[in-house]
Amino acid sequence: MMPEKHKRREYAATVYVLNEDRSALLFKRRKKHPFLGWYLPPGGHVEQNETPDEAAVREVMEETGYTVHLIGHPFYDEPEDGVTELTLPFLIQLESIDLEHDHIDMIYIGMIQGEKGAIADGDEGGVWLDLSALKSKPMPQNVRKTALHILGQSIFTENGDAYLQRRLLCTMNQMRSRG
Numbered sequence: 001m002m003p004e005k006h007k008r009r010e011y012a013a014t015v016y017v018l019n020e021d022r023s024a025l026l027f028k029r030r031k032k033h034p035f036l037g038w039y040l041p042p043g044g045h046v047e048q049n050e051t052p053d054e055a056a057v058r059e060v061m062e063e064t065g066y067t068v069h070l071i072g073h074p075f076y077d078e079p080e081d082g083v084t085e086l087t088l089p090f091l092i093q094l095e096s097i098d099l100e101h102d103h104i105d106m107i108y109i110g111m112i113q114g115e116k117g118a119i120a121d122g123d124e125g126g127v128w129l130d131l132s133a134l135k136s137k138p139m140p141q142n143v144r145k146t147a148l149h150i151l152g153q154s155i156f157t158e159n160g161d162a163y164l165q166r167r168l169l170c171t172m173n174q175m176r177s178r179g
Contacts, residue, residue, distance in 0.1 A: 012103040013056035014043030024128040064126035068110035
């Protein structure tokens with residue numbers, strides 16, 4: 001029996017970006033394979049010497065022109081010298097991209113900050129999708145389910161980022177246990 005070929009695994013960061021009134025999420029329509037024509041939240045590979053949360057912020061800026069603040073809360077009240085606390089992703093998952101490689105994807109929730117900046121030539125930037133638009137656009141089922149869940153939460157408050165993060169973690173675990 002031949003041993004199973006192991007796929008190459010690469011780290012990625014993805015951000016579900018909420019608009020200012022928390023009624024829509026920012027998506028990109030893929031222009032190349034895999035997932036040509038599908039809507040996905042901004043994201044991409046974590047580069048060498050880059051933290052996952054730095055990659056998440058960079059990818060949103062490169063793909064959409066928006067500056068984003070990642071929603072999370074500190075674990076330590078006062079971290080010790082030499083320790084830098086990173087933003088906690090609300091989900092980490094292994095995604096099969098093609099026959100050759102997988103992504104270990106750190107998935108964040110973010111909020112836009114300020115106005116849209118410049119993006120690369122030929123790039124259309126992002127599109128805001130509300131609850132009704134999310135139901136009709138082509139996208140992977142797990143992406144749709146996560147996006148609908150994020151927008152369906154009625155817990156958004158002006159300063160409720162820490163509470164939002166904890167609540168989403170709890171409800172995502174509940175969703176998983178229900179299948």
